[in-house]
Amino acid sequence: MQPCDAGRDLVGKPSSVPPHGDLAASGVSAFGPPGNMTKVSSRWNCTVCGNWMYQNTADGDPPKEWAIGERPADWPAK
Ligand SMILES: [Zn+2]
Secondary structure, eight states: OOOOHHHHHHTTSBTTSOOOTTEEEEEEEEESSTTSOEEEEEEEEETTTOOEEEEEOTTSSSTTBEEEEOOOTTSOOO
């Protein structure tokens, strides 16, 4: 899936850069035991190109950067 220009621009930027206007907040990715989860990213789904953007925390990969990736495994397919 080709990312839109706004999405492509965000990849590799610091997570402190705000999401572009066509990104819909879609929860968070986290791991660990219930009650002690480590958040690794805020997830955003682009309403223009359909790509998933990950606004990583310091525990993300890469840390504190925007990344683009696959649909989250726990997100239902359309
Ligand atoms: Zn997009």
